[in-house]
Amino acid sequence: MSIAQQRQDAERLCLSSIKSKSDAMRTLALGLAPSHFFHYGKLFSALLEESQKPDVPEDALWTSVMQSSMTNQIDVGLNISDLLSIEQHCPTSAFLTRNAKAVQAFAAKATALALLERAKEAIENDTTASKDTIVAELAKVRAGFSDIAAEDAGDAGDTNPYIDECIAKARNPQQFPRLKWWSPVVSREFMDIEEHEMVTLAARPACGKTILACNQVLYTAIKAATAAKQKDGANHPAIFINAEMNGGPLMERMALALGGANCIGASYSAVSHRVAALEELRTIRQSMLVYDNRASRRIEWIEAKVALLASIGRKPSILCIDYLQLLRPPAGMEKSSRENQVAELSRRLKAISKDYKLPILLLAQLNRESEKENRAPRMSDLRESGAIEQDSDRILFLHRDDPDQQSRVILTQAKLRSGPCMVSRVCTLAGAIYRLTPE
Numbered sequence: 472m473s474i475a476q477q478r479q480d481a482e483r484l485c486l487s488s489i490k491s492k493s494d495a496m497r498t499l500a501l502g503l504a505p506s507h508f509f510h511y512g513k514l515f516s517a518l519l520e521e522s523q524k525p526d527v528p529e530d531a532l533w534t535s536v537m538q539s540s541m542t543n544q545i546d547v548g549l550n551i552s553d554l555l556s557i558e559q560h561c562p563t564s565a566f567l568t569r570n571a572k573a574v575q576a577f578a579a580k581a582t583a584l585a586l587l588e589r590a591k592e593a594i595e596n597d598t599t600a601s602k603d604t605i606v607a608e609l610a611k612v613r614a615g616f617s618d619i620a621a622e623d624a625g626d627a628g629d630t631n632p633y634i635d636e637c638i639a640k641a642r643n644p645q646q647f648p649r650l651k652w653w654s655p656v657v658s659r660e661f662m663d664i665e666e667h668e669m670v671t672l673a674a675r676p677a678c679g680k681t682i683l684a685c686n687q688v689l690y691t692a693i694k695a696a697t698a699a700k701q702k703d704g705a706n707h708p709a710i711f712i713n714a715e716m717n718g719g720p721l722m723e724r725m726a727l728a729l730g731g732a733n734c735i736g737a738s739y740s741a742v743s744h745r746v747a748a749l750e751e752l753r754t755i756r757q758s759m760l761v762y763d764n765r766a767s768r769r770i771e772w773i774e775a776k777v778a779l780l781a782s783i784g785r786k787p788s789i790l791c792i793d794y795l796q797l798l799r800p801p802a803g804m805e806k807s808s809r810e811n812q813v814a815e816l817s818r819r820l821k822a823i824s825k826d827y828k829l830p831i832l833l834l835a836q837l838n839r840e841s842e843k844e845n846r847a848p849r850m851s852d853l854r855e856s857g858a859i860e861q862d863s864d865r866i867l868f869l870h871r872d873d874p875d876q877q878s879r880v881i882l883t884q885a886k887l888r889s890g891p892c893m894v895s896r897v898c899t900l901a902g903a904i905y906r907l908t909p910e
Contacts (some may be wrong), residue, residue, distance in 0.1 A: 478577040479510045485570035486518070487561035491530050494564045495522035496771070499778035501571045504784075507578040514547045514557070525766045533558045541754050586615040650789060650830045653683075653690035657882070658907040662890040663869075666828040669821050669862060671795075674833040674869035675842060675855055676731055679880050679900045680834050681715065681793055681870065682728075683907045687832060688791050689725055692759035695788045699758065707788040708756050708780070712773065713763040714797035721761060725752055728905040735903055760787075767822035768799045770819050781827055790823070796855060814858035821862040835859060841870065850885055864888045869898075878902075882909070 472480075485503075495518050505512040517536050521527055527535045537554055539545045547809075561570070590608040596606040605853070640647050649663035662669060674680040676808050692709040699706040713721050727734050730748030737740055752759070766772045773790075780787055791800070800812040801819070817833075824831045836855075839849040848868045850860040860866060866886040873879060878901065884894045899908045 474577075474580070478574075478581065481570065481573040481577050482508050482511045483557050483560045485567070485574045486514060486557055487559070488564045488567040488570045489532065490564040492522040492527065492532055492797045493529065495519055495532065496775045497567060498571055499775055499782065501568060503571045503574065503783040504569055506773055508746045509576050509578070512550075514549060514554075516783060517545045519782070520545070523772075523776060523779060525764055583616065586612050600608070601806065650691065651694075653686040654909050656896065660891075660896060661725040661884050662831045662887065664865070664873040665889075666687065666830060667825055668864040668865065669824040669831045669833060670865040671833045671835055671853070671859055671863040672867045672869070673814055673837050673848065673859075675837050675839075675848075678869045678871065679898075679902075679907050680869055682724075682833060682900065682902070682905050683882075684711070684791050684793055684834055684909055685721070685725055685728055685905060688759065688789065689728055690757050691789045696755040696758035705784045707786055708758050710776070710787045710790045711759065711761045712767050712790070713761055714768050715793050716763070718761050721763070722749065722752060725903040727903070731904050731906075770801050770816055774819065774823060777823055777827055777829065786827060787829055789830045789832060792820070792834060794836060794877045795820075795859070796836050810856050813856035817856065817858045817862045824864075833859075833863070837868075844896060847872070847881070847883065848885075860886070878905070880906075 485498075489498065498515075499519070503515075505516045508515050514536075517539070518532060521532055521535045521539065524535070534553070536545070536547070537551060540547050540549075541551065549557075566630065583824070590612050593608050594605055647666075649665055651663050652658040652661065672680050672683060688709045688711050695707050695709060711721070726745055726748035729751060730744050733741065734745040734748055762776075767776075773792075777787065777790065795816060796813065798816050802814050804812050804815060807815075820831055820833060825828060836852060837848050837852045838854045841852050847868050850866055851857075853859045853866075863886065865884065865888070868883045868885055869880050870883070871877070871879065872881055878899055880898050880900045882896050882898050884892060886892055897910045899910055901908065
């Protein structure tokens with residue numbers, strides 16, 4: 472049997488081992504991606520997409536894929552008889568891990584052979600018989616093989632890659648862009664967000680943390696939509712996990728932030744401006760994904776969604792969660808203390824940020840101590856867990872220093888691992904138009 476036939480059979484076995492939505496999530500945890508498939512990449516992507524739909528029963532994954540294929544909602548490049556044949560190829564999911572590793576191994580083998588073939592062709596076609604060509608092609612092969620080995624090597628302890636990254640950042644900082652804040656003033660004084668940062672924004676209720684989050688997500692989504700349009704490439708959406716309110720009210724607030732004072736009121740002009748702002752939000756819907764369903768409040772769902780988007784080349788530009796304490800306890804920790812539950816949620820969100828180099832804006836509640844003592848908030852005021860202040864790369868607070876001035880709030884940077892701390896800026900909170908503006 473040829474290598475191509477062996478690879479196709481391995482892919483069929485792997486896909487057939489995915490019997491449920493949980494199995495589909497397991498493949499993501501194993502590092503399997505559509506790019507590992509040569510014959511059935513579309514089908515694997517379809518299984519992942521269907522596994523994210525809350526209305527699809529746990530054990531009806533293949534049925535859902537077939538129905539979507541028959542109604543032309545998805546294109547898997549196969550007819551129903553082929554899908555049935557693949558589904559029945561393996562009777563159990565017991566060997567899913569082994570089959571997934573086989574698919575990854577064949578993908579690595581194909582990549583290695585392609586590298587060698589390209590090097591062979593380049594050397595054979597070099598009419599100058601130059602040794603430089605041989606050296607250059609061998610360097611390409613060596614680099615390609617290093618990339619293949621790195622996929623399975625994990626943490627080999629070699630510091631060279633990290634040193635190379637630091638040197639590259641020092642010499643070409645423009646190649647490592649940070650995520651800009653919604654306000655140039657905040658970007659200048661607080662420093663922009665690095666791609667691996669988990670930023671915690673904490674405040675007492677009604678101090679403007681959701682307004683800041685909306686401003687930041689909206690700004691990032693507009694930038695992502697513009698970049699995708701200019702480069703005609705993959706869209707990297709801003710994700711808003713909205714555990715505090717429904718999607719409709721959130722879109723109303725986004726429209727107010729986008730349209731400004733002209734959207735306020737019930738007059739014909741105000742309604743027209745508000746509708747225009749909502750229609751403008753519709754144009755960036757591929758760049759701003761909002762989830763308010765019950766499933767999205769589970770950390771397992773968030774992990775799977777990020778992994779899925781990253782696997783299809785749409786790694787999010789930012790992940791915003793409003794707010795941490797409203798997420799459901801991790802599976803198996805329902806009876807643990809609330810402090811341990813929140814600590815586990817914080818730890819896993821930090822892992823997402825680090826593993827996917829994904830900026831996370833995590834909203835959190837403060838306890839009442841700062842109000843009782845009439846002082847600015849401290850990191851020890853973070854509610855329900857001390858793990859939040861340990862895991863966060865940056866911590867921001869919003870508070871009022873004068874209860875009589877409801878529109879005046881103070882934004883303070885209490886922690887930043889690689890930058891200035893205890894930086895403060897007075898901001899104007901315009902709740903009517905859902906904007907937070909530094910003075």
